[in-house]
Amino acid sequence: AQSVTQLGSHVSVSEGALVLLRCNYSSSVPPYLFWYVQYPNQGLQLLLKYTTGATLVKGINGFEAEFKKSETSFHLTKPSAHMSDAAEYFCAVSDRSGGSNYKLTFGKGTLLTVNP
Amino acid sequence: DTGVSQNPRHKITKRGQNVTFRCDPISEHNRLYWYRQTLGQGPEFLTYFQNEAQLEKSRLLSDRFSAERPKGSFSTLEIQRTEQGDSAMYLCASSPGGGISNQPQHFGDGTRLSIL
Numbered sequence: 273a274q275s276v277t278q279l280g281s282h283v284s285v286s287e288g289a290l291v292l293l294r295c296n297y298s299s300s301v302p303p304y305l306f307w308y309v310q311y312p313n314q315g316l317q318l319l320l321k322y323t324t325g326a327t328l329v330k331g332i333n334g335f336e337a338e339f340k341k342s343e344t345s346f347h348l349t350k351p352s353a354h355m356s357d358a359a360e361y362f363c364a365v366s367d368r369s370g371g372s373n374y375k376l377t378f379g380k381g382t383l384l385t386v387n388p
Numbered sequence: 389d390t391g392v393s394q395n396p397r398h399k400i401t402k403r404g405q406n407v408t409f410r411c412d413p414i415s416e417h418n419r420l421y422w423y424r425q426t427l428g429q430g431p432e433f434l435t436y437f438q439n440e441a442q443l444e445k446s447r448l449l450s451d452r453f454s455a456e457r458p459k460g461s462f463s464t465l466e467i468q469r470t471e472q473g474d475s476a477m478y479l480c481a482s483s484p485g486g487g488i489s490n491q492p493q494h495f496g497d498g499t500r501l502s503i504l
Contacts, residue, residue: 276430306492315392315479315495316431362430373444374483375421376493378430 274299274365278379286387291335291350293382295363298344303365305346306376307337310360319361322346323368333357358386390414392496394480400502401470408466409499411480418485420463421493422455424448425477434478437463438485467501475503 279294297303304323308316320331327339333356337348346363360383364376393412401407413420418439423431434453436444439460449455452471457463467474477500481493 281428308495313497313500315394315497316481317495318492321492364430373436373438374419374493375433375436375444376423376431376481377433380428380430 274303274367274377276363276365276377276379278361278363278382280382281380282383282385284385284387285353287355288352291348291353291357291384293348293361293363293384295337295346295348295379296344297346297363297365299365299367301368302339302341304368304374305337305339306364306366307331307335307346307348308362308364308378310362310381312359316362319348353384353386355386355388358384360384392480392482392494394478394496394499396499397497398500398502400504402504403470403472405470406466406468407470407501408464409478409480409501411463411465411482411496412461413463413480413482414494416484417482417494418460419483419493420457421481421483422463422465423479423481425479425498426475431479434465470501470503472503475501477501 275298307319322339330336363379420437422434425431437457452468477498479498481495483493
């Protein structure tokens with residue numbers, strides 16, 4: 273069974289500082305990897321995904337993530353935080369074989385706070 | 389692309405009552421998923437439809453829960469004899485089907501259920 277671990281349930285940064293949100297997965301085969309963002313009382317919005325090819329993927333709003341197979345990690349970064357980045361961030365995986373109907377398994381989320 | 393639409397956005401009901409939620413996926417998306425998200429947790433998979441066929445149900449989906457997707461378009465999720473533990477955000481997501489295996493799921497804004 274797949275699982276996702278997000279280290280740090282709450283991360284606080286200053287505006288303009290580097291954002292680093294950590295995600296590690298457990299899977300017998302490297303899965304598809306996703307980062308979603310959730311603003312209060314809203315659904316989830318896709319930030320970026322890794323399926324195949326280049327291991328450094330760029331997403332919306334200046335975020336990027338790097339897939340490291342040897343470390344089973346998919347950490348999310350942004351060079352300079354903006355106040356509007358304050359939200360909850362979820363890392364998710366899905367089985368690339370399709371045997372699980374591509375359902376998503378999520379981590380518990382990391383709440384990002386950006387201080388002025 | 390009008391997005392995934394969920395109704396109602398909020399539902400407050402007394403314990404023991406039945407409730408029904410509706411999800412309208414992005415048109416022509418064959419795959420439809422339901423997830424449940426409790427406070428401080430990531431979404432958890434409930435059930436999956438490919439067109440009108442319900443192909444997978446989580447163990448979280450007790451016999452009080454039923455989901456349908458008639459004609460492969462909108463979907464409904466019904467909870468009978470609601471319990472306090474059913475209080476959560478219920479999220480619907482859709483994605484293209486067919487041979488496209490790595491397309492991300494698009495989420496609606498969810499229905500927040502509160503049981504009094």
